[in-house]
Amino acid sequence: MKERDILSYTLEKLKAKGMDASCSLDQSTKYEMNVETGKITLIRTVFNNGLSLYAIKDSKSGSYSVNKLDRETIDEAISTVIEIAESSEPDPAHAIAEYQPSGAFSAGSREPDQELMYTRLEAFLDQVRTKYPKIMLENAYFDFTHGTRYIANTNGTDFTTEKGIYRFTSMFSGHDGDQSSSFNYTGYSTQELDRELLAYGSLESLLKQSSEQITTQALSGKFVGDVVITPDCLSDFLGYVFGITIYDGALISGTSVYKDKLGHQVADPRLVIHSRPVSPEVPDGYFITGDGYRAENCTIIDRGILKTFLLTLYGANKTGLKRAVNNGGCYVVEPGDKPLDEIISQIERGILIARYSGNYPSQNGDFSGVAKNSYYIENGKIQYPISETMVSGNLISMLQNIIDISQERVSFGSGIYPWIAFSEVTISGK
Amino acid sequence: MQQLGLEKYAPVFAGYTELRAHENHTVSIGFLKGNNVRNVKSTISGVSARVYQHGSWGFASSADFTDDSIRQVIKAASANAAFLDRKQNKGKQSLPARPIRAEHDYSTAKPRLTQKQLIEFVKQIDQYIAGKYPDLASRYVSLNCLDMEKLLLTSDGSYSYSLNPRSLISISFTMDKGGNPIELYDIFGEQGQFEDVFGDPSDLYPDIDQLYEQLRHKVEGVYAEPGIKDCILDADLGGILAHEAIGHTTEADLVLGGSVAAKFMDKQVASPLVSLVDFAHHALGKACPMPIFVDDEGTEAEDAVIIDQGILRSYLHNKESALHYGVKPTGNARAWSFADEPLIRMRNTAILPGKDSLEAMISSIDDGYYLIRPSNGQADTTSEFMFGVVLGYEIKNGKLGRAIFDTTISGVAFDMLKTVTMVSNEMKWLVSGMCGKKQPMPVGMGGPAIKCRVNIGGR
Numbered sequence: 001m002k003e004r005d006i007l008s009y010t011l012e013k014l015k016a017k018g019m020d021a022s023c024s025l026d027q028s029t030k031y032e033m034n035v036e037t038g039k040i041t042l043i044r045t046v047f048n049n050g051l052s053l054y055a056i057k058d059s060k061s062g063s064y065s066v067n068k069l070d071r072e073t074i075d076e077a078i079s080t081v082i083e084i085a086e087s088s089e090p091d092p093a094h095a096i097a098e099y100q101p102s103g104a105f106s107a108g109s110r111e112p113d114q115e116l117m118y119t120r121l122e123a124f125l126d127q128v129r130t131k132y133p134k135i136m137l138e139n140a141y142f143d144f145t146h147g148t149r150y151i152a153n154t155n156g157t158d159f160t161t162e163k164g165i166y167r168f169t170s171m172f173s174g175h176d177g178d179q180s181s182s183f184n185y186t187g188y189s190t191q192e193l194d195r196e197l198l199a200y201g202s203l204e205s206l207l208k209q210s211s212e213q214i215t216t217q218a219l220s221g222k223f224v225g226d227v228v229i230t231p232d233c234l235s236d237f238l239g240y241v242f243g244i245t246i247y248d249g250a251l252i253s254g255t256s257v258y259k260d261k262l263g264h265q266v267a268d269p270r271l272v273i274h275s276r277p278v279s280p281e282v283p284d285g286y287f288i289t290g291d292g293y294r295a296e297n298c299t300i301i302d303r304g305i306l307k308t309f310l311l312t313l314y315g316a317n318k319t320g321l322k323r324a325v326n327n328g329g330c331y332v333v334e335p336g337d338k339p340l341d342e343i344i345s346q347i348e349r350g351i352l353i354a355r356y357s358g359n360y361p362s363q364n365g366d367f368s369g370v371a372k373n374s375y376y377i378e379n380g381k382i383q384y385p386i387s388e389t390m391v392s393g394n395l396i397s398m399l400q401n402i403i404d405i406s407q408e409r410v411s412f413g414s415g416i417y418p419w420i421a422f423s424e425v426t427i428s429g430k
Numbered sequence: 431m432q433q434l435g436l437e438k439y440a441p442v443f444a445g446y447t448e449l450r451a452h453e454n455h456t457v458s459i460g461f462l463k464g465n466n467v468r469n470v471k472s473t474i475s476g477v478s479a480r481v482y483q484h485g486s487w488g489f490a491s492s493a494d495f496t497d498d499s500i501r502q503v504i505k506a507a508s509a510n511a512a513f514l515d516r517k518q519n520k521g522k523q524s525l526p527a528r529p530i531r532a533e534h535d536y537s538t539a540k541p542r543l544t545q546k547q548l549i550e551f552v553k554q555i556d557q558y559i560a561g562k563y564p565d566l567a568s569r570y571v572s573l574n575c576l577d578m579e580k581l582l583l584t585s586d587g588s589y590s591y592s593l594n595p596r597s598l599i600s601i602s603f604t605m606d607k608g609g610n611p612i613e614l615y616d617i618f619g620e621q622g623q624f625e626d627v628f629g630d631p632s633d634l635y636p637d638i639d640q641l642y643e644q645l646r647h648k649v650e651g652v653y654a655e656p657g658i659k660d661c662i663l664d665a666d667l668g669g670i671l672a673h674e675a676i677g678h679t680t681e682a683d684l685v686l687g688g689s690v691a692a693k694f695m696d697k698q699v700a701s702p703l704v705s706l707v708d709f710a711h712h713a714l715g716k717a718c719p720m721p722i723f724v725d726d727e728g729t730e731a732e733d734a735v736i737i738d739q740g741i742l743r744s745y746l747h748n749k750e751s752a753l754h755y756g757v758k759p760t761g762n763a764r765a766w767s768f769a770d771e772p773l774i775r776m777r778n779t780a781i782l783p784g785k786d787s788l789e790a791m792i793s794s795i796d797d798g799y800y801l802i803r804p805s806n807g808q809a810d811t812t813s814e815f816m817f818g819v820v821l822g823y824e825i826k827n828g829k830l831g832r833a834i835f836d837t838t839i840s841g842v843a844f845d846m847l848k849t850v851t852m853v854s855n856e857m858k859w860l861v862s863g864m865c866g867k868k869q870p871m872p873v874g875m876g877g878p879a880i881k882c883r884v885n886i887g888g889r
Contacts (some may be wrong), residue, residue: 034487034771037686040518042487043510046769048476049493051839062545065472067493074763080471089466089553120519138687138811141868173811180688182810222656253568255604255611318465357808357820358887359838363604363611368838368887370816388814389819390840414865421752426889428656 003027006069007152010053013289015154019055022292025069026050027207031112032143033121037171037246038129038136044143048422053081057362059090085327093317097292099156105287108164108191112144116193117166128172134211138183140170142197151288161287165413166190168197174210181213182387186232186372189284189413201412202232206373209354209385213373216387218428226350226403227391227425228343228377231354231410231417238273238331238417240361241395246300246308246313247328255363257396261306261410262321268402269304271420272334275326282330284414289327296325331415336405339411340419343404345380351427352377353391363397368392371427386429393425432591434477436583439500443585444508446482447600448727451495451581452477452768457624459549460572461556466549468572472571476768479507482667482750485515491769525749526759529587529728534723537577537593540625546625548573552700554631555599555638567611568604575624576872580726588728594720595874596620596872597627598862601638603645612835614645614802617862623718644821644833651833652824654888658799659840661884662791662825665858666780667804669875672706673863674807675815675843677779677875679819680744681762681867682751684774689811690844693740699742701849706737708746709778709874710761718778719859719874721791722761726772735856736779740847748774761807766869773867780876784853792882795827799886800825804860810811813843838887852881 001009007023027049034042051074052065062084066077121142128135146164151157169187173180181424188201198204223283231239243250250256276297286348290294291313299307308324309315316323336343344352351374358369371391376383403421410417434451443449453475460468477500479493488510492499496711545552556571577595584590602615618634619627628634659726663671671686678684679691686692691699707713710731711721722731727749734744748763751774762773792800805818816838824831859876 030769036683038515039520040497042488042489042771043509043514044489044771046490047492048769061469065473065474066468068495084469084471084545087544087549088469089461089549091465091467093465102485108580112589134555136688138684139868171687175688180690180812182812208602248467249462249570252465252467253604254463255568256611257609257611298767343706357816357840358808359805359816359820359836362836363613366836368836369818370812370838370840371815373813376779388840388842388885390838390885392656392838392887392889419765426656428885428887430658430885 001071001236003150007150009383010074010078011152011154011294014055017082017322019082019320020096020154021053021055024052026147026151028145028147030143030145031114032141033117034123035121035137035140037138038125051077053077054096055081055085056094056096057085059092059094060085060088061094064086084355091353093314095157095313095317096153097157097313100294102158103294107283110146110164113193117142117144120193120197127196127198128207132207132211134174134176134214135172135207136175138173142168151292153292157292159288164191165284166193168200170203172207173209174214176214179214181210182372184210191283202410209373210272213385216385217293218385218388219376219427222426222428223349224424226347226421226426227421228350228352228421229421230352230354230419233356234417234420235415236356237395240367241399242310242328244361244363244365248312250363251309251311251321252315252318257364258306262309264306265304266306267301267304267399270336270401270405271301271304272299273301274299274332275328276332277326277329277330281332281411281416282414285330298325333417335407335409335418338404338407340406340408343406343419343421344377344382347377347380347421350377351375351386351389352382365394365396367395388430390428398422398425431579431581434495434581436581437589440583440585442501442504446778447504447585448480449504449583450726450768451477453579455577456768457548457553457575458572460570460683461552462570463568464556464560469549477503478768480771480816481507481511482525483511483515485520486511486518487889488514489771490624492750496854497784510631523753524876526752527586528729528759530646530724530728532724533591533824534594535591536595536622538623541831543625551628551631555634558631558635559638565605566603567606570602574600577623581729582724582726583885584728586728590724590728592724595623597622597624599628601641603641605645605649607649612645612649614641614648620861625789626777645831647843648821648835650857653833654799654834654837654886656886656888658883659886660795660881661886662795662800662879662881664800664802664879665856665877667801668861668877668880669860670804670807670816670817671843672781672877673865673873673875674809674817675813676706676736677708677776678809679811679813681748681774682745682747682755685745686751687811690813691745694707694742697742698740699838699844700737700740701742701850703784703850703853704737704847705782706742707782708734708736708776709780713778713780714857719861720778720872721775722764722777725763729761729763731758731777734760746776764871766871771871772813773869775865775867775871776873779879780875781831781854781877781880783857786852786854788854788856791854791879792825792830794852794881795825796827796835798825799823799834800830809843813839815843816840839884841884846884849883850880854879861874
């Protein structure tokens with residue numbers, strides 16, 4: 001059976017059993033080049049399929065996923081998802097997306113330029129060796145993934161999406177004799193390879209930083225100071241904040257400290273955060289939400305005011321609140337009006353945090369962890385790289401304690417982030 | 431899976447080749463405040479080949495188990511290796527081999543429960559909690575089962591079948607303290623399919639009652655005072671220390687990539703009280719939480735003694751790193767899914783128990799902390815580590831005091847381990863270890879409680 005026939009066949013079978021159902025079929029190919037200790041070590045080709053079924057009957061629901069598309073597997077999958085759904089506890093909040101007009105969406109190439117991938121990767125390794133001789137590349141992964149997804153449900157929705165994207169990640173550290181920096185890592189996504197790999201995201205600046213972080217100083221004592229969060233680190237922090245406040249789990253359980261804050265000020269009025277999964281500035285986005293709706297861009301925080309939760313259809317039905325127009329991610333943070341240097345020049349005492357290695361924040365926003373690959377700031381100047389320094393604070397409070405947002409931003413292909421300075425964070429050394 | 435008859439493809443191999451059929455089967459059920467919010471199964475399987483040519487590797491995989499697909503995968507992996515070999519021309523030697531033929535099937539002999547029965551089991555636990563503890567602001571009870579089934583053939587003579595299951599129930603409570611949610615969780619279960627791991631829901635009730643009491647203590651808790659403190663890391667934290675802070679730094683690929691352990695071989699890296707082993711399948715006469723008899727390169731797995739009485743003695747190896755260092759491969763190469771290449775991974779990493787009682791250890795501290803339950807952890811190639819701590823207590827004048835809120839501990843492992851002055855005589859395994867290193871991987875981690883000095887975060 002062809003892809004669309006598989007979807008039709010599956011949905012008809014489920015509908016005949018009195019079920020509301022949605023079904024997605026994926027076909028993907030990944031070409032990947034692996035680097036270990038500065039050398040290309042492996043070329044990897046992965047062909048995969050996916051068939052995901054979600055079925056509801058009498059308010060009982062279940063999901064089953066397989067990755068084979070032969071008739072026998074499909075028939076077994078249909079029987080299994082029926083059994084799973086019929087086993088569940090009823091919950092009237094379960095639902096599938098209502099009818100929407102059909103649509104086909106595509107982005108990026110169908111095939112990688114493998115020769116160019118190899119050339120770019122070799123050039124990257126050469127450039128690191130010559131420009132950053134103290135850097136040891138622990139690993140790097142450079143891949144092109146093309147995926148086609150067919151999505152349909154028994155209400156008549158019918159979407160096809162196609163996406164080809166290059167992704168690069170690398171982990172590295174600086175070394176000089178017996179001394180070494182902490183490792184750091186970064187990554188990005190792009191639809192084109194029109195530049196050298198070093199030119200994307202924050203890669204080159206982090207390699208430069210790791211080269212100078214070989215000798216560090218440990219801070220002593222404890223103080224409450226300012227912190228400047230870098231774009232790499234900010235993406236983690238925003239993920240933490242939203243994870244404990246505006247997704248299904250936190251709102252259904254009622255543990256979100258933002259549960260009554262929709263339309264209210266939750267952050268400094270200069271903070272604007274969008275989620276833009278369907279935007280040319282975020283090439284590694286998505287077209288369709290996990291619950292089968294055409295994804296749209298939205299603004300999550302507008303001038304400090306919480307504008308939307310990120311509820312799925314189930315979460316919306318469960319809480320009586322509005323379904324979000326996307327699944328989040330693809331965050332684009334609006335720039336501020338000051339250059340980064342000027343922001344740092346105003347800090348009396350604090351640190352610049354380039355990587356946070358800490359606990360997953362508590363539901364109330366408390367966090368504590370190690371400031372990795374970070375720098376001590378005093379009297380408006382970056383003084384030296386630091387080690388064995390811990391930071392603790394509260395994410396919910398931090399959003400209200402913004403000192404400044406930088407003009408400069410970094411695009412990772414999956415989001416765009418500036419540097420943000422926050423006040424009143426506890427910093428402790430040895 | 432064994433019906434695939436992988437051996438018939440051996441004539442197609444061109445040079446060193448691993449051919450692996452692999453299936454991950456998962457079940458996940460969740461109840462959030464009584465709502466059955468998760469009810470999911472998946473079966474993800476396929477075949478992969480990895481080929482080695484003079485230091486260059488080629489890998490290919492496909493979801494299909496058909497004869498054509500298997501032949502195509504071998505051909506594509508061989509072509510990838512040949513392409514890279516032409517470009518890189520590394521000229522490396524052949525890989526060392528320790529071939530073995532083995533079968534290790536941990537599937538249950540009992541009748542399998544249906545999804546409905548599994549849901550009923552979880553629901554009964556949830557109802558017990560709802561009935562007994564109505565003051566909880568939220569509760570989440572989930573069941574997660576993973577069966578990893580692998581069939582492996584290598585060109586150097588290994589043939590292995592394994593089915594390695596793990597079944598875990600996670601319980602998380604949230605209590606409200608003046609609009610401030612305070613959370614605590616614990617995870618129960620072990621290696622094995624559900625029917626072999628769990629009996630009756632009521633078996634978990636004492637653990638649930640203890641979890642509730644611990645949360646009540648935490649709600650009345652305090653922030654830890656930041657700084658270097660005398661601490662007792664209980665067994666679960668000792669386990670995560672063994673895994674994150676020491677284990678990772680001694681994985682040979684990370685050693686080659688710049689880990690600080692490169693300069694410490696045969697040197698004192700810890701107190702003589704500390705011995706640390708990555709066990710293959712059995713430890714101290716008992717089966718480990720994640721027993722590995724044959725790794726995904728077809729190497730017979732054996733224990734790797736990483737630290738022996740404070741001296742660093744061994745790294746963890748796959749075939750290629752063993753070739754580089756001129757030692758035997760230890761059987762540490764493992765892959766998460768059919769589509770993944772084997773990487774050097776830990777199996778069951780633990781500090782060995784000592785002679786002290788936990789009570790004596792607590793009474794030996796005037797001002798410090800007893801840290802019991804970790805959340806996440808991460809370590810650097812410098813051996814600087816951090817672990818989240820979700821359950822701990824003050825120690826004042828040799829006695830347990832108030833509970834503390836969530837915090838983080840950090841330190842440089844090879845420095846911190848030199849501060850170990852007591853090691854408890856009780857060995858425990860953390861049942862739910864899941865390691866992330868490009869691919870996820872279930873692991874065992876464990877040990878005794880240790881007394882040491884460590885940096886604790888707080889306010």
